[in-house]
Amino acid sequence: MADSEVVAVRLRAVRKEFGDVVAVDGVDLDVRDGEFMTLLGPSGSGKTTVLRMIAGFELPTAGTVELAGVDVTRRAPFERDVNTVFQDYALFPHMSVLDNIAYGLRVKKVGRKERTARALEALESVRLGGYGARKPAQLSGGQRQRVALARALVNRPRVLLLDEPLGALDLKLREQMQVELKAIQRQVGITFLFVTHDQEEALTMSDRIAVFSGGRIEQVGSPAEVYEKPATPFVAGFVGTSNLLVDRVAEQVLGRTGTWSVRPEKIRIAAPDAVPGPGEDGAPGTVREVVYVGSATRFLVDLDAGATLVALRQNQQTSSMDVQDVRGARVLLVWAKEHEFEVRTPAADTPLP
């Protein structure tokens, strides 16, 4: 990172213990100014605790938290230029949408005129201009979530922390809000630090993703990097389907040692007597399971060499009817060598899932 580039959030060797529990186990992270960074990991991996230490609700057991180059590790929450949006955003039911948004400014003794102007601007930025007079009960779930966002944006924080803010919404609305949230972030230019356990959500919205496991960061990278070149078997398994070929199986199928992976959508299902083309590898096996998932079909194939791979086929022509016959069939899985990637073996002290 260039010296001139502002680092919005910098964590160094951050650790948090709760009694015997090590919730966060030595985290280093730089979040760039204006970046949409996602902390992705399973439940209990330490994501919320990291956010709470950045917000100032928890004191690290060790390590430092910097905001815009200033060490804030021991500062109170109100002395930090951050705001948090939680999943269970409680709006005041008796107040109008506009008053809900302006409430924080009122507490800070901002004058009425400026309060209203800024609340209207925040409402506009979440595309709810014209909804200011409504009560929360007169809004949909997605609109209420956007009001909660406006309530944080109105403070014009340098960094916005979002802890699974879309978790309470149903799938359709959540997918819609993922796109909206990214657009809003780009527009307001505030650094977003977003927490989720949902890999698709992380891949959809983020500039970069930090993958958490057991209180540590396993990898930081762009969505494409994390998906196409997972640094550890854990990342390969958590972000997408892992499809690992390990040691003896890798040697037999690929003629290489180590741990390798091929993503399901890169694998073609061919007849058992097919021959892989130049630049391709292939492995014979038996179809164990066929799962029709609407737009695509997932095939679970037990390789003769020993591993089980998932292959994904888009349902462009075939219907669900023909695929059922495939169960138990002999097939050859074929993929281009360029889609094989090596999964780095983790350090000896990193526990595998």
Ligand code: ADP
């Ligand atoms: P995530 O947000 O990734 O689900 P958390 O940061 O909430 O994970 O929790 C990480 C670990 O720390 C978990 O094992 C959790 O039980 C523990 N933990 C979190 N907060 C507390 C607390 N206040 N007291 C004791 N243990 C806690």
Ligand code: MG
């Ligand atoms: Mg959490």
